[in-house]
Amino acid sequence: MRVRFHGRGGQGMKTASRILGSAAFHAGLVVQDSPVYGAERRGAPVAAFTRIAKAAIRERGLIAAPDLIVVADETLLFEPTAMPLAGCSARTVVLINTATDAAALQERLAHLGRIESADFTSLVFSITHTLVGLSTALGVAAAALVGLSLEESLAGVAEELAHATLSRAAYEANERLAQEAYALADAWRAVPEPLDASLALAAEAAPTALLAAAPAGAPGTQLVELRFEPPARATPTICVANTPERSTGSWRQFRPLLQRDLCNACWTCFVLCPEGAIALDEHEFPLIDYEVCKGCLVCVHECPTHAFATEKEVR
Amino acid sequence: MSAPVTAEVAAIKNLKQIAREEFILPGTAVCGGCGGLEGLRLAAKVLGSKTVYINAAGCFTLLAVYPYSPFKGSWLYTTMGGAAAAAQGVRDALDVLMARGKLPVEDDVQVVVVAGDGSTYDMAMAANSGAIFRGLDFWYFCYDNESYGNTGVQMSSATPYGARTTTTPVGSAARAGTEHGKKDLFEIWRAHQPAYLATVSPRYPVDLTNKFLKAKGLRGPKLFIAHASCPTGWLFEPKRSAEVAKLAVQTGIFALKECVGGAVTHTHIPRRRKPVEEYLRGQGRYAHLFEPTRNDAALRLIQEQVDRYWEAAAKAGAASS
Ligand SMILES: Cc1ncc(C[n+]2csc(CCOP(=O)(O)OP(=O)(O)O)c2C)c(N)n1
Ligand code: SF4
Ligand code: SF4
Ligand code: SF4
Ligand SMILES: [Mg+2]
Numbered sequence: 001m002r003v004r005f006h007g008r009g010g011q012g013m014k015t016a017s018r019i020l021g022s023a024a025f026h027a028g029l030v031v032q033d034s035p036v037y038g039a040e041r042r043g044a045p046v047a048a049f050t051r052i053a054k055a056a057i058r059e060r061g062l063i064a065a066p067d068l069i070v071v072a073d074e075t076l077l078f079e080p081t082a083m084p085l086a087g088c089s090a091r092t093v094v095l096i097n098t099a100t101d102a103a104a105l106q107e108r109l110a111h112l113g114r115i116e117s118a119d120f121t122s123l124v125f126s127i128t129h130t131l132v133g134l135s136t137a138l139g140v141a142a143a144a145l146v147g148l149s150l151e152e153s154l155a156g157v158a159e160e161l162a163h164a165t166l167s168r169a170a171y172e173a174n175e176r177l178a179q180e181a182y183a184l185a186d187a188w189r190a191v192p193e194p195l196d197a198s199l200a201l202a203a204e205a206a207p208t209a210l211l212a213a214a215p216a217g218a219p220g221t222q223l224v225e226l227r228f229e230p231p232a233r234a235t236p237t238i239c240v241a242n243t244p245e246r247s248t249g250s251w252r253q254f255r256p257l258l259q260r261d262l263c264n265a266c267w268t269c270f271v272l273c274p275e276g277a278i279a280l281d282e283h284e285f286p287l288i289d290y291e292v293c294k295g296c297l298v299c300v301h302e303c304p305t306h307a308f309a310t311e312k313e314v315r
Numbered sequence: 316m317s318a319p320v321t322a323e324v325a326a327i328k329n330l331k332q333i334a335r336e337e338f339i340l341p342g343t344a345v346c347g348g349c350g351g352l353e354g355l356r357l358a359a360k361v362l363g364s365k366t367v368y369i370n371a372a373g374c375f376t377l378l379a380v381y382p383y384s385p386f387k388g389s390w391l392y393t394t395m396g397g398a399a400a401a402a403q404g405v406r407d408a409l410d411v412l413m414a415r416g417k418l419p420v421e422d423d424v425q426v427v428v429v430a431g432d433g434s435t436y437d438m439a440m441a442a443n444s445g446a447i448f449r450g451l452d453f454w455y456f457c458y459d460n461e462s463y464g465n466t467g468v469q470m471s472s473a474t475p476y477g478a479r480t481t482t483t484p485v486g487s488a489a490r491a492g493t494e495h496g497k498k499d500l501f502e503i504w505r506a507h508q509p510a511y512l513a514t515v516s517p518r519y520p521v522d523l524t525n526k527f528l529k530a531k532g533l534r535g536p537k538l539f540i541a542h543a544s545c546p547t548g549w550l551f552e553p554k555r556s557a558e559v560a561k562l563a564v565q566t567g568i569f570a571l572k573e574c575v576g577g578a579v580t581h582t583h584i585p586r587r588r589k590p591v592e593e594y595l596r597g598q599g600r601y602a603h604l605f606e607p608t609r610n611d612a613a614l615r616l617i618q619e620q621v622d623r624y625w626e627a628a629a630k631a632g633a634a635s636s
Binding site: 009010041042043044163165166167168240241242243244245246247248251266267268270271272273274275276277279280289292293294295296297298300301302 | 330331333335337339340341342343344345346347348349350352353356357377378382383384385386387388389479484485517518520546547553554555556557558599602603606607
């Protein structure tokens with residue numbers, strides 16, 4: 001069984017993949033799990049892989065043709081640098097954490113296989129009162145979908161949470177969350193076994209398939225033109241001050257929204273935005289550049305007059 | 316050793332005197348809420364665009380990932396131990412170009428090392444010592460996130476006592492996580508008698524700006540240790556980045572100070588220091604000091620260390636005035 005998790009740095013998909021791995025290990029299966037992230041940070045797309053089989057797994061590297069795809073953040077579905085549905089076949093089951101229902105998504109995504117969806121974010125929030133715990137919910141949901149038992153799933157959670165320092169209350173909340181997530185996912189049909197259940201095939205499609213499918217011209221995919229420089233120059237003039245072209249605005253999960261009538265143009269948010277994503281207009285009111293704002297919400301937290309509202313991003 | 320080049324630089328008094336122009340642009344790949352980037356961004360507002368940044372490998376490698384760069388100035392990438400040596404080479408080259416009339420003297424291009432604590436406190440100790448000893452005319456911006464952040468938060472000699480890192484996990488033998496105390500880089504550098512030496516915090520932008528303005532008038536090594544609140548490594552929500560940096564100063568854990576001509580001045584003295592717990596509590600790297608059981612001994616140790624620091628500072632201040 002090949003399971004690929006997609007999320008953003010900080011959402012816990014690496015942990016989710018480990019929870020699934022540990023659960024399968026407790027069931028006596030052979031397991032391999034590994035995360036991958038580029039030279040980017042919290043908020044940027046990340047992926048993690050779990051392989052499960054009954055005998056030694058010889059396959060290595062990224063999973064290009066998954067049996068189950070778990071998408072932690074629906075904003076990633078149309079993100080060209082993430083491409084979570086790359087390598088899907090009609091056999092692939094896609095589990096999406098979203099409040100939108102599966103049928104509506106099926107149409108938008110043009111995926112031939114089965115899509116399951118649920119609002120895990122709200123479930124997590126209602127039980128743990130934070131967003132920490134999405135890893136537990138999705139790791140366990142994946143475990144249920146690949147046919148592991150509740151006991152095995154809970155053992156996987158316990159194993160992984162042992163590494164975190166949790167209060168008794170937080171630990172118990174996580175256990176409750178795991179049980180609810182399991183019950184939710186257990187109602188769905190299990191993911192069919194892959195045709196090569198032994199995962200003995202070494203030759204998978206090239207891992208670059210993960211990224212290759214981004215449509216040309218989509219945001220974040222434009223090429224940067226480099227001027228020719230004579231080779232005798234040790235360090236050619238590379239583009240200077242061109243990072244705004246990278247559009248880190250897609251990292252954002254929450255959007256800061258200025259309510260102008262509450263703002264007294266004090267400059268605090270402009271000075272404290274680590275990105276420099278805030279400019280000041282002619283009346284010295286802040287202007288956020290949403291193309292690059294990463295949604296760290298320092299501005300919201302620091303504003304002395306509470307002039308910012310926040311809104312969940314929907315893409 | 317190093318002579319002042321201009322006499323007085325007017326200090327600013329409030330936020331609205333901070334430059335509106337950005338010299339490090341957004342869209343970089345570092346974490347949202349990175350306190351180190353905020354510090355560097357504010358520093359760059361004083362340093363301007365006629366700069367060559369010399370970047371030791373670390374998180375800030377991610378600032379300029381080919382073919383992108385956020386800097387209006389130039390950027391050169393070096394090994395973790397070699398930034399100060401590279402700064403010497405660049406400074407010398409600039410001086411030669413100016414002497415040959417190939418670079419306008421009035422451009423006054425500045426060389427700025429940007430390096431993390433793993434680089435600065437550990438690997439580059441000797442190269443830095445040499446450059447400062449030689450009186451190299453350069454700036455050094457150490458963004459101190461108190462760990463090897465880029466490689467997944469391993470302990471460095473800047474990691475404070477009690478913090479959990481991936482190489483100092485909490486166990487029955489090491490209940491506090493990191494059991495070493497933080498190396499006192501400020502004092503090590505002070506012993507070298509640099510032209511200017513200061514600590515800065517991203518949440519004290521006026522203080523930070525004034526220190527860079529003051530150093531601008533001096534030739535020789537201008538050294539900065541910037542507290543770099545790090546949501547990813549210290550385990551707190553990114554929106555609290557500035558708040559965490561502020562609590563470090565309010566609890567007295569991070570002292571804002573400068574040193575010119577050997578004498579140390581505290582530029583902000585927290586009169587009624589908050590208990591250190593207020594800083595520690597909100598960070599996952601210290602969670603084990605509170606849960607599942609309170610580690611009173613460790614908490615007391617941290618508080619006492621801070622109290623001793625400020626007692627000594629008060630005594631030194633009283634003696635010098
Ligand atoms: C000699 C050497 N050892 C190890 C590495 C791998 N490495 C790259 S960045 C990094 C962490 C640097 O830590 P620090 O200087 O504190 O900067 P931070 O990543 O925290 O920003 C390490 C260990 C390296 N580049 N060079
Ligand atoms: S911090 Fe708040 S009050 Fe001040 S300029 Fe920004 S939005 Fe306006
Ligand atoms: S959320 Fe606010 S502080 Fe953070 S990057 Fe966006 S504008 Fe800047
Ligand atoms: S790990 Fe910390 S220091 Fe490094 S980029 Fe992220 S927030 Fe900044
Ligand atoms: Mg560091």
